[in-house]
Amino acid sequence: MVRLSDVAARAGVSVSAVSRVLSDAPNTRVSESTRRRIQEAAAELGYRPNFAARALKSARTHVVGLVVPDVTNAVFTELLHGVEDEAYRLGYVVLLARADGLPEGVDIIGRLIGEGRVDGLIVQTGDAMPDSDINRLIAGRMPVVFVNSIHPEGAGSVILDDERGAAVAVDHLVGLGHRRIALISGLASSDTACRREGGFRAAMERAGLEVGERDVTRLGYEPARGAEALTLLWAGEERAGEERAGEERAGEERPTAVVVANVNAAYGALAAARRLGLSVPEDLSVVAIHDAWTAEHTWPPLTTVRMPLREVGATALRAVVENLASGARADVVVTDPAPNLVERASTAEPRKKN
DSSP states (O other), X not given: OOOHHHHHHHHTSOHHHHHHHHTTOTTOOOOHHHHHHHHHHHHHHTOOOOHHHHHHHHSOOOEEEEEESOTTOTTHHHHHHHHHHHHHHHTOEEEEEEOSSOOTTOOHHHHHHHSOOOSEEEEOOOTTOOHHHHHHHHHSSSOEEEESSOOTTTOEEEEEOHXXXXXXXXXXXXHHTOXXXXXXXXXXXXXXXXXXXXXXXXXXXXXXXXXXXXXEEEOOSSHHHHHHHHHHHHHHHHHHHHHTTTOOOGGGSOOSEEEESSHHXXXXXXXXXXXXXXXXXXXXXXXXXXXXXXXXXXXXXXXXXXXOXXXXXXXHHHHHHHHHHHOOOOEEEEOSSOOEEEOOSSOOOOOOOO
């Protein structure tokens, strides 16, 4: 078994210097060249820290919990990669847990908070997460950072530039010539949905386009909700046509394009379009916020706005570690890299009317 003294001898420094560098001790005063020499010596010798002994000494586990609504959701893959990459760099391990769909009586939040398994938590709330769980997280002593949602009562947050993401989607559709654009949004209670709707409306206003009363749905981010939303957009227009048959009302024409505020809901919207006999993108262009590997394998492949979820994950992990060291609370909007369009086959110029 490789010991600290072996690393110290290889690097030509004291054991205490090795201990401070390899444990990321605050205020470690060594030069960058010395730090690099210690890290290289540890890697060459295959040194592995004794986390059990470190935990007993410092009352720290060097484990951070990441709680997401659904671990099978492809959107969270980039978030997890960002958290894990930064955790590895800082000497932490990530414990992944899901919060939704657990058997009755399973209290994952209570166990993570109460059993000392983790030093801090990164939490992506879902629509089904009870307010009681969120309140327990905020009220506890453990450092908690929420991603993609803001909870001002004592917890940190790391969010995306959701307004800009929605604007990128609208600007793309406007550039193609669309003038009647609808929004399939999340629940009205969702932080991200509110910000994305705000960005959508602001971009439409800048383009000189109106948002009709029937042009926004707020049913949620799940595929089934996306399908329901698109069906309602079309059914609502059919009802309007029946009520005022024969009248020319340009303001109530069906949309030629739709922005979907989450890629998962967009999958449902594409399925609903097929059931309604709509051809995408000939009859309806569809662009979704968030990119995922699954977006390349829909039919047609889905145009998306890629959001910097990997950077959100890394920033959230750093925020937890900084809170452990100094008690500092982070409230960060990740703007670099900026949201960018990934153009695939689900958007095109609107079909010209005969």
